[in-house]
Amino acid sequence: MKNKISSSVSRIDTPEKTGGKASYIADIKLEGMLHAKTLRSERARARIKAINCPNLPEGYFIIDRQDIPGKNSVKMLIDDQPFFADGIVNYIGEPILLAVGPEKETVNWIIENTEVEYEDILPIFSVDEAKDPAKPPIFQKNNIFAEYEIRKGNPEKAFEGSHRVFEKEYRTGYQEHIYLEPQGVIGTYDDGRVTVYGSMQCPYYVKTALIHGLGWNEDMIRVVQTTTGGAFGGKEDYPSIIAGHAVFAALKTNRPVRLVFDRAEDIQSTTKRHPSIIKIKTALDSKGTIIGMNVDITLDGGAYCGLSPVVLQRAMFVSTGAYNIPNVLVRGKVLATNNVPSGAFRGFGAPQAIFAIEMHLNSLAENLKMDPLDLKKKYLLKKGDPTVTGGKLREDVKMPRMISLLEDISGYRKKKASFHKKNARDLRGIGISLFLHGCAFTGSGERDKIKAKVKLRKEDDGKVSILVSNVDMGQGPQTTLRKIVSKILGIPFSQVLYDNPDTDRVPDSGPTVASRTVMIVGYLLSRAAEKLKTEGKTEVTEEYIQPPYIEWDQENFIGDAYPVYSWGANAVEVSIDPDTYEIKVESVWGVYDVGTPIDEQIVYGQIEGGISQGLGYATIEVMESREGGLMQRSMTDYIIASSVDFPGAEKRLIENYYDYGPFGAKCAGELPFVGVAPALAAAVQNAIGVPIEKLPVTPEYLLEAAEGGN
Amino acid sequence: MVDTFKPQSLQEAVDVLSDKGAILFAGGTDLMVQRRRRGGLIPDFDRPVILIGHLKELKEISNSTREIRIGSCCTYTALLSHKAVPEILKTCVSQIASPGIRNRGTIGGNICNASPAGDTLPVLYALDASVILARDNKERVLPIEKFIKGPGTTVLEADELLTRIIIPHSSFNKFFYKKVGTRAYNALSKISFTGLALKKLRAVEDVRIAFGAVSPTVVRSKDIEAQIRGKDIDAIQKMIPEILSHYSKLIDPISDQRSNRRYRKTVSLNLLNSFLKNYML
Known part of the structure; x- marks a missing residue:
């Protein structure tokens, strides 16, 4: 029976957004407003020896670290990132100073004619290099932003007693948000108070950062969100940095100052999804039953810590996926490199971990001569089971019903059997992923x-x-x-x-x-x-009052890592061009439990968007860092899906009332992204018969996988 | 600011050009990207600009018994709607960019931009196209492969203007055009393959093969085509390894932000192999 609240209404913001009437930060002009542009580091790691600015025309200003009244550090988890480089730059694109003034042309001229003298420091470009003691560390003594361990049962004993061990390594790449509206803020200073207007997710994060940067009382700081054209996590922590810049400039010039990025600047300097390396070892007994698992997660955090520790935690807390695996040891670390800082992005560590566990189980199933779905069903979490952190699943897990619905609408079994009889030029495949997403903050x-x-x-x-x-x-x-x-x-x-x-x-x-x-x-x-x-x-x-059932030990990561989970199952069918290895996504299916959907159409919108973004992450969204510089710096080279790249999805919602959500609602925004890449990769693996162990699955990667290294 | 001219005739355009040594601006879909500046600043044109995209003389398509002549400022959209334009060129043009860009971008612009990834180029090479270059009182005709010198460079003189593209009629009954882009639509090419053949009974009477985006300029070998031409289809099947090895020496791709050398080379040869094996039959 459908809950009445779920019936869709017209979205209230549709007329102004589709009618072009919505006012975004770049549309707002205040009296006497000045323009700002950022001078950015061209070196991945260097000491700044000198900065030579041209003579400034009247009415133009340079804003740098000297102009920060409070602390030159952006308030986040560990405050290691300065607003403006403090004598050292740690990534290409790091802000050094601002030029501010009435004409964009002149502001641009000042930036182009400012010379920075650098003295290079031995850079660290990868997580492997981050472990190299010969390179001076970027962060503390060992380059480790965060390192954790969680255990369930007795993994050592399980491995000792195992009949054999199945081991694989998985890698995932960057992803860039490409929110339609680039980052932007306006800072003003009036009557002893500052105000920041901007495109953002977290007005109070920005406010807290300004309290620290200004060293002012909170009463003197106001933050106003302006209509925001997409964010996906990219406007969680980053706006705090540029809000600081705009406010410091407004203070110095006594005028409103606008700082709006163009696309190239946004791609170059804002956060990305963490690249990951995940190793999974599974201990099997003589009958092929899983008796233990070791998961080892390494994330590239980039130059500054940002939200990386929490991203790592989420990756670890779902590292055994939707399954009840006994005797688990999960180790994780985020390392500092001289790459652009990694940050929040829809899924927040979970997509990397779910990709790894799903692909690992797919390959294990093939190794055991089972269908992956049959293997996964054997270990599915159910009500009352212990999670990887030893929490207790209290909710009704509707996965068996969701899986059977998915099998039904996708024709999984029949297709799997018929794709077996294919010839060498008819490369078709179908794959399934099962996943969950922990709702809201950790523990x-x-x-x-x-x-x-x-x-x-x-x-x-x-x-x-x-x-x-x-x-x-x-x-x-x-x-x-x-x-x-x-x-x-x-x-x-x-x-x-x-x-x-x-x-x-x-x-x-x-x-x-x-x-x-x-x-x-x-x-x-x-x-x-x-x-x-x-x-x-x-x-x-x-x-907020915490639901009484939650038990969580944040020191040791024991208990209920999340208040509740939303669940999902995806199927993807692909065909692959035998000459070019291009992947064509033929169909996508998804079944989800998000509790009660508050508005069906909006949840479907989240699903379609999540699938498209997930398929992009899985296939065409290629971003590589070469010596600290991003290779893809425009939307010509960093490719996101167009409307013809992927088909629409067939989607179903299974209701599952949650007592501590409004009308029974759980979380829905990130979930639809999380399971897409592994379903796509499983379909490709099925089509070409080669294990897929890396994201994105590009034609170039498939060629190498199919024809062997060179 | 620079001077911008909007001549009323081709003659006037040529006159202004010989005077000013200006930048020719047809559809502007490449120029506005190449000369854009960041942060909402106006594009950077450092020399006078002559707008030519509106000139009627450059937008005509005429068809005769021997050839089709296409005005350099014909947009991609105009090519798609003209019945005399060869099908293979239409197939190619229909996969360029997006409708908005196809409404403005011109075939002459694609040629003069001389990008290694210019999508019409391999098709024009395969069709034996020539270009007409006009300057004050004079015209010269060059085969397209003589016109394009290298990535982004042509033999066009500062006072010359590309007016027409001549495509001689030829007949083919086997076509294979494949663009491998970075996505399904509105994408730059990693590789493009053009294969044309005229097969009568078991004999291949004519064949054209061209590769785009895998070398500084389009790869086409009239020598290898001559070795295939006139042969029986069974003989050609036996020649495939040899043909592949010939082309393998000519294809010299780079690794860049869109693909890598190995992929471009292997897939080029896969497409050729597929053309010879599957499409020519």
Whole structure:
């Protein structure tokens, strides 16, 4: 039975976005506004010996580290990244200074005529080089941003007693977000207060970074999100850096300052999905049963730490996928290199880990002469099972039903059998992936770190305002959060107001990340709405309370790594050109459990987008770093899918009510991305009969895999 | 700022050109990219610009019993809708860029840009196309392979303008055109292959083979084609290893941000092999 809230409504932001009326940061012009451009490092690793700027025309300024009133470090997990290079540059594209003034041409001239004298330092371009003691470390003594271990059962004993060990290594590459709207902010300074307007996911992250950078009281800082044209994680931490730049410039010039990137600058200097190397060893008994597993994850964090430790944690917490594997040892580390910093990107470490475990089990199944799906079904997690961190799965796992639906709609078994009889020029394949995604922040992070607060206020005209710091970056909360509130209050959708967050108006309901907005913030709003309705108040504030069942030890990573999981299963069918090794995706299917969908059409939109982005990650989105410089620096060379590259997906939702989500909703934003690449790779593996151990699966890689190294 | 001229006739365009040594601007789809500047600044044209994309004389397509003549400023879209344009050229043009770019980009621009990855070039080489170059009072005709010197360079003089492309009529009944791009649509070529043959009964009376994006300029060998021409299809099948090895010596690709040398070379030969084995039969 379909829940009534799931019935789709027209998205509230559609008319202004499709009609070209939405005002993005680049559309906003303030009186007396100056333009800014960033001078960036051309070296991967060097000491700055001198900076020679041309004589500045009147009204033009240089803003650099001297102009930072507070700390020259961007507040993140460990604050190692400066706003402006502090005597040393650690990656190509690192900001050194800004030129600011009224005319773009002149600002550009200043940047082009500023010379930096560098003295190179031995650079580190890969995670292997990061372990080389001959190279001076970038970060602390060993280049390790974070290193963790988790264990379940007794892995050593399992391996000692094993009949044989199956071992493989997997590699994944960069991915660039290519949000349609590049990064941009405007900083202003008025009456002793600064305001930042910008395209962002986390207004309060930006505010916190400014408190540190300015060394000011929080009352003197205001952050306003402007309509945001896509983010995908790329606007989680990065806007904090450029918000600092714009504000420091506004302070010095006493004028509003706009800093908007063009595409090339955005690609070159913003964060990317972490490249990974994942080794998996599986211990088997004499009957071929899995009795233990070792997973070893290495991520390239780039030049600065950023969010890397948390990305690594998520990769580790799903490293055994949707399966109950006994006796597991997971080791992970993120290393510093002189590459562009890696950061948040839809999936946040999970896509790399899920790719590795799925491909590993596919190859193991082939090795055991089983169908991969039959092997995977044997180990599927079910209610009551222990997770890899020793948490207990309390939810009903609907995977068996989802898998059988997927088999049905994709014709998996029949196709698998018929593709076996193919001839050498008819290369077709089908593959399946099973996956899960932990909803919201890790463990007790929502309680201990985020401490979300939401507010509902009855306005004089009877309308009700949603006051939260979460943003609509295209994923739909302008519509879904309104739906939740209006449904509970029993008022029309149009009577609920939800402006772009402004830290002067809204409490900190946490960042717009980790697929948490509907499940966590939406749930708080639903409780606030109930109170507003029953208690007759004009304003209700609701604070996060951790569901009582969660048990988590953040020191040792033991317990419930996430409050709950969303689940998914994908199938992909491909054909491969026997001459060119080009992959054509023939069909894609997906079955998902996201709890109750708050709006079916919006969830389907997330699924279609996630699949397209996932297939891009799996095939055509190639980004390589050569000596610290990115090879693909434009949209001509960094290829994302067009509408004709991939077919639309056939998708199904299986409802599964979650007690601590609004109307039973869980997380939906990242999940549809997570399982796509392994399903594609499995289909390719099925088509050409060669194990796929690397992403992206390019024709160049397939040629090498099929014809052997050279 | 630079001067921009919009002549009203071809003659006027030639006159201005001989005077100014200007940049010729037809559709602008390459120029605006090559000369763009970042951060919302206007493109960088360092010499006067002559707009020629609107000139009627350069947008005509005429067909005679011997040949088709295509004005250099015919857009890709115009080529696609003209019935005399050879099918293989249409197949190729239909895979260039996107509709918006095909509405502006011109065949003359594609030729003069002389990119190793220029998509019309291998097809024009295979069709024995020539180009007409006009300057004050004079015209010269050059086979396309003599016109293009190397990546981005041609023999066009500063006061010359490419006016027409001549494609002699020829008849083929076997076609194989394959563009290997970075995605299915609106993509630059990693490799392109053009294969044409005229087969009567068991004999191959004519054959043309050209490769794009795998060497500084298009790879076509009239010598190897001559060895194939006139042969029986069974004899050609036996010659395949030898033919592949001949072309292997001519194909000299680079590794870059879009593909690598090994892939470009192997796949070029795979496509040739496929043409000889599967498409010529």
